Amino acid sequence: EVQLVESGGGLVQPGRSLKLSCAASGFTFSNYYMAWVRQAPKKGLEWVATISTSGSRTYYPDSVKGRFTISRDNAKSSLYLQMNSLKSEDTATYYCARQGSDRYKPLDYWGQGVMVTVSS
């Protein structure tokens, strides 16, 4: 059974940093692209980042480019999201998702999500 378990969320002040983690199990982690997607309270889904199987290629929307960094450790079957210079508009539930064998593939399994609140 595919499982994705996020951790590391919480309350953080604007301008500070936070690192999210996602522990994967039930599949060969190194064979899949992985992604982060967020959902602001009562809002829709927003893609945040994608990383290739090896970690050599990363993709971001303009809204987080230069502030967020996605990374992975295939030996630990773990995905990460380093979030710097956080803003109030980054407040959201962050989901880790499996994306398939290339970056065009859909998000086929999602974690339960972790809440990040950016507020002073």
Add this chain to the structure above:
Amino acid sequence: DVVMTQTPVSLSVSLGGQVSISCRSSQSLVHNNGNTYLSWYLQKPGQSPQLLIYKVSNRFSGISDRFSGSGSGTDFTLKISRVEPDDLGVYYCGQGTQYPFTFGSGTKLEIK
């Protein structure tokens, strides 16, 4: 960026009925490799999104054949037949053909 427009914003259906949700993209979703990376997701109340349909019309593993996807280019439809109570939630279309990966704003399905 590719803008995904979903209609309606919400709809109400009787159990056993059928509904259609429309998703239109601001640009063609046909990739250079010939594939169309349009997917549908359902987010049930209090849960994470789940994948229903990928590449326009392919049902994901374990998804009922009551769910069907169709369309091409910029115009796509999700149909749900014989609606059941467990179908309620918010449906999102999403595209991966052109980055950034974008989602529609969602369609909330309520059961009458």
